[in-house]
Amino acid sequence: MKTLLIAGHPDLSKSVANATILEEVAVALPDLTIRKLCEVAPGGRFDIVAEQAALADAGLIVWQFPFHWYAMPWFMKQWLDEVFVFGFAHGPGAKLGGKKLLVSVTTGAPEAAYTGGPGSVGDIHDFVAAFESIAKVCGLEYMGAMWVNGMSYAADAEGIARQKAKAREHAAHLVARIREIRA
Numbered sequence: 001m002k003t004l005l006i007a008g009h010p011d012l013s014k015s016v017a018n019a020t021i022l023e024e025v026a027v028a029l030p031d032l033t034i035r036k037l038c039e040v041a042p043g044g045r046f047d048i049v050a051e052q053a054a055l056a057d058a059g060l061i062v063w064q065f066p067f068h069w070y071a072m073p074w075f076m077k078q079w080l081d082e083v084f085v086f087g088f089a090h091g092p093g094a095k096l097g098g099k100k101l102l103v104s105v106t107t108g109a110p111e112a113a114y115t116g117g118p119g120s121v122g123d124i125h126d127f128v129a130a131f132e133s134i135a136k137v138c139g140l141e142y143m144g145a146m147w148v149n150g151m152s153y154a155a156d157a158e159g160i161a162r163q164k165a166k167a168r169e170h171a172a173h174l175v176a177r178i179r180e181i182r183a
Contacts, residue, residue, distance in 0.1 A: 001100075001182045003029070004058035007036040008065030008076030016160055017106045017151040017167040018066055024171030025064075029178060033058070037079055044078060051083045052095070060100045060181055061140070062174075063131070066151070067107045070127045080134075089138045097139030100181055103131045104174050105145065106167070108152035143181055146173060 005025065009018040026034055035054055040047070055061060065076050072080070087093050105128070107114065109121065116123030128145040135142035148170035154160045 001059035002057055003032045003060040003062065003178060003182065004054055005032055005034045005062040005064055006076070006079070007034055007038075008063060008072055008079065009036075009038060010073050010075035011038055012036060015066070016154060016163045017148070017170075018064060020164050020167035021064060021104070021106070021171045021174065024168055025175055025178075028171070028175040032062075032178070037075055041075075041079070044075065046079055046082050048082055051079065052088050055083070055099075056095045058099060060102065060143075060178065061096075062102045062104060062178065064104045064174075065106075067105045067127070067147070070121070071130070084134070084138065094139060099140055100143050101131070101135045101138075101140040102143040102177060102181065103128060103145040104170070105147045106151040106170070107147055107149045109149065111149040114149060143177075146170075146177065 007018065007022055009015050012019050012022070022034060022036070025032065033054065040050070063072070063076070065072050068074070071077070083089070089096050112119070113121050114124035116126070124147060131145055132142045148166055151163055151166065154163050
């Protein structure tokens with residue numbers, strides 16, 4: 001099954017976690033296509049035809065991005081708004097129906113912030129529910145969301161090393177899930 005990973009970090013040169021996840025996935029799954037939105041759309045100008053062609057060619061679509069204010073970053077949201085249009089992603093003549101969608105995110109806050117319990121900002125399951133709704137509207141088979149918490153900015157070598165280790169662990173889980181879906 002052709003697999004397309006859409007990397008929605010707006011600037012991977014400033015990323016530890018998302019950049020590490022992408023590196024690990026690329027090595028483990030060399031047949032997977034990774035589209036780094038920050039590289040394919042300099043200045044925020046997407047080639048809509050190319051983006052839609054890449055999506056139409058895939059059987060499994062994976063979204064990888066950092067959680068910004070409990071949603072996808074602005075850059076990926078712009079991509080979604082411009083690429084997932086009526087007539088392509090949904091509605092008559094839609095091209096995405098029957099494909100699979102898997103969502104993978106990194107959060108800056110620790111796991112305790114997303115439990116839904118006292119002191120948390122809410123339950124992460126509620127935040128990622130929007131992605132299932134997008135899948136439903138587009139006729140995509142939603143394969144769920146997975147996340148790794150506590151990937152906030154690290155200024156020292158020890159903090160960066162911890163982030164990279166957690167990102168590698170998440171990447172291993174992501175690779176295993178992709179392989180499971182493609183089997």
